[in-house]
Amino acid sequence: MGGFVWHELTTADPDGAAAFYGRLLGWEAETFPSSAPPYLVLKAAGVGVAGLCAAKAPQPAGWIGYLHVADVEEACRRAEAAGGTAVAPAEEMEGIGRMQLMRDPDGVPFVLMTPAPREAPPRPPEGTTGLSVWDEHYGADVERSFAFYAGLAGWTKDSAMDMGEMGTYQMVAAGGRAIAGLMRAPEAMGPRWLAYFNVPSVTGAMEEAERLGGRPFFGPQEVPGAMWIAQILDPQGHPFGIVGPKG
The missing domain is CATH 3.10.180.10 (2,3-Dihydroxybiphenyl 1,2-Dioxygenase, domain 1)
Structure with missing residues (x-):
């Protein structure tokens, strides 16, 4: 939960x-x-x-x-x-x-x-292509965002990273595992949640997204855990993220 x-x-x-x-x-x-x-x-x-x-x-x-x-x-x-x-x-x-x-x-x-039932629905095995594995919140105040969602869902603070001028990237946990990150919203992004989905190759998925009419606008960027991320606008202009090995 x-x-x-x-x-x-x-x-x-x-x-x-x-x-x-x-x-x-x-x-x-x-x-x-x-x-x-x-x-x-x-x-x-x-x-x-x-x-x-x-x-x-x-x-x-x-x-x-x-x-x-x-x-x-x-x-x-x-x-x-x-x-x-x-x-x-x-x-x-x-x-x-x-x-x-x-x-x-x-x-x-x-x-x-x-x-219904009250347990979370089943998930495919971790690592499955297309599985949602991370959510990222962009807001005005990281501490306010944490307090708000912790009050609803019992989140606890996990590790945090200093991102310099961008402030702190605060990871949060639920049920004993890290599930999301909170950070100050960049001007280009604005307040939102961004969902990340597994891919077998971040650079390959970025290239395929372009061929299909999408537009990568961030990445590839290495993140902790020897993984890479990128952010993409789909053909209708809706942003989402991908995560996986670089190539």
């Missing part, structure tokens, strides 16, 4: 996005039964790891993470007391769970989720 259990992309071109990410990350798209408009479950190694659907108000277009909490209503009350905002009422999806669209004090959207 306490990590992001689902990532979802809403976009003006679901078919184009499914083709782009399918080629780049190896995802197979399967339409969720009785969904209208169609909701695509994106699978890695046969397991659903993300969702894709047409952009719909009040949720903004782009990637959004679903944060696993014990009780959506209680987490919403804590969020509002700490400067967050409920964007829409909580809703229940039978067999899926209870969810509520929120914005944090920086205005960044995210979803509170209590899955």
Whole structure:
């Protein structure tokens, strides 16, 4: 509990996005039964790891993470007391769970989720191509961001890195493992969450993304753990990250 259990992309071109990410990350798209408009479950190694659907108000277009909490209503009350905002009422999806669209004090959207059953959904083996493995928050104040999300999901501080003029990069943990990083938002990025997905080759994925109509805008950059990252805009202009070996 306490990590992001689902990532979802809403976009003006679901078919184009499914083709782009399918080629780049190896995802197979399967339409969720009785969904209208169609909701695509994106699978890695046969397991659903993300969702894709047409952009719909009040949720903004782009990637959004679903944060696993014990009780959506209680987490919403804590969020509002700490400067967050409920964007829409909580809703229940039978067999899926209870969810509520929120914005944090920086205005960044995210979803509170209590899955049904309450355990986190299954994940493919670590290292699987297309698996979400890291989330990064860009905000105005790292300590405020940490306090806000720790109050909702019980996060604890992990290691931190001094990034010079960019300030501190604070890693956070849930359930005994590091799950995300918090940093001050660069002017070019603005406040947001950024999800990172596994790839077998960062430079290869950057080249493939360009061939498919995407635009890499950061990286490749080496990070702790002998891994590399890059950040990419998909053909609809939505940013996401990739992580893996360099070549």
